[in-house]
Amino acid sequence: MAGTQARDNRYDAALIARLGAGDETAMADLYDRYSGIVYGVALRVLGDTTAAEDVLQEVFLQLWRNPGAFDAERGRLAPWLAVIARNRAIDLLRKRPMEEDIDELPIATSVDLEETANQRLAVEKVRSAMQALPPEQRQALEMAFFEGLTHTEIAGKTGEPLGTIKTRIRSALLALRKTFA
Amino acid sequence: MSDHAQFADALALYAIGSLDNEQERTALEGHLGTCGECRRELERLRSDVALLALSVTGPQPPQRARQRLMNAIAAEQQRAPQTDTPIVVGRLRWRWLNLAPIAVAVALAVFSFGLLLEVQ
Numbered sequence: 001m002a003g004t005q006a007r008d009n010r011y012d013a014a015l016i017a018r019l020g021a022g023d024e025t026a027m028a029d030l031y032d033r034y035s036g037i038v039y040g041v042a043l044r045v046l047g048d049t050t051a052a053e054d055v056l057q058e059v060f061l062q063l064w065r066n067p068g069a070f071d072a073e074r075g076r077l078a079p080w081l082a083v084i085a086r087n088r089a090i091d092l093l094r095k096r097p098m099e100e101d102i103d104e105l106p107i108a109t110s111v112d113l114e115e116t117a118n119q120r121l122a123v124e125k126v127r128s129a130m131q132a133l134p135p136e137q138r139q140a141l142e143m144a145f146f147e148g149l150t151h152t153e154i155a156g157k158t159g160e161p162l163g164t165i166k167t168r169i170r171s172a173l174l175a176l177r178k179t180f181a
Numbered sequence: 182m183s184d185h186a187q188f189a190d191a192l193a194l195y196a197i198g199s200l201d202n203e204q205e206r207t208a209l210e211g212h213l214g215t216c217g218e219c220r221r222e223l224e225r226l227r228s229d230v231a232l233l234a235l236s237v238t239g240p241q242p243p244q245r246a247r248q249r250l251m252n253a254i255a256a257e258q259q260r261a262p263q264t265d266t267p268i269v270v271g272r273l274r275w276r277w278l279n280l281a282p283i284a285v286a287v288a289l290a291v292f293s294f295g296l297l298l299e300v301q
Contacts, residue, residue, distance in 0.1 A: 028247075031247055036238050039241065056250075065257070083231050111228075144199040
């Protein structure tokens with residue numbers, strides 16, 4: 001499995017290198033592999049298909065313009081793109097101009113997201129793990145990630161103490177981690 | 182309570198970008214500067230956060246989105262070779278423009294000096 005992951009990461013790294021050489025077919029390949037993840041996050045944050053499409057376009061265009069922003073040695077492409085999509089979508093939600101540079105840090109994960117079949121498996125696992133969370137933990141986590149709220153804002157909206165919100169978010173993240181341990 | 186335990190909850194908030202208490206963030210960043218274990222935990226938490234994004238994967242973008250992207254890229258490809266010259270010319274012009282305030286200052290100095298001579 002580890003060997004497959006390394007090979008898939010290398011495949012992504014090769015596609016990124018081809019982007020640097022102006023190879024449009026590499027972009028098409030990357031789009032086919034990861035547009036579902038990018039679009040899914042943007043749609044969940046924005047709740048609007050047109051706006052989500054704009055984020056999708058922007059994320060892949062930024063990758064095209066600056067493929068060197070992704071460092072295959074330090075992280076994997078799928079979670080990195082997902083976090084960029086989330087951040088750009090939150091910018092749009094908050095009516096801030098979308099960042100033009102990609103400065104998100106690389107994300108190292110052992111979860112294999114490159115192959116479609118593995119991607120599907122991982123999605124199902126995360127979904128089950130989210131459903132298994134106590135509702136108040138899930139709510140705090142979703143408000144932070146998909147609504148871009150700070151812990152003070154979450155505490156204000158839910159009427160819960162700050163400390164409780166903090167603990168809920170950490171417990172929820174650790175529960176997600178356990179799913180893939 | 183160890184430092185790690187003290188910062189554990191704040192670290193999770195920091196990873197998800199929700200820690201808005203300036204004082205707490207400064208203290209945490211100070212601790213991260215000296216604690217390798219907490220830096221590693223931050224990386225793990227950021228990876229956990231990224232997993233969250235997967236839970237909403239499913240809806241596929243419309244077909245036209247792919248074409249729109251490929252068209253935009255093709256258009257950028259066509260523009261790219263032509264941008265070299267104008268950018269260089271633009272930069273040269275910009276450099277000369279940078280000298281404008283100095284030129285104005287020198288002209289003013291000469292003018293003032295002339296006035297001074299006339300008065301004397």
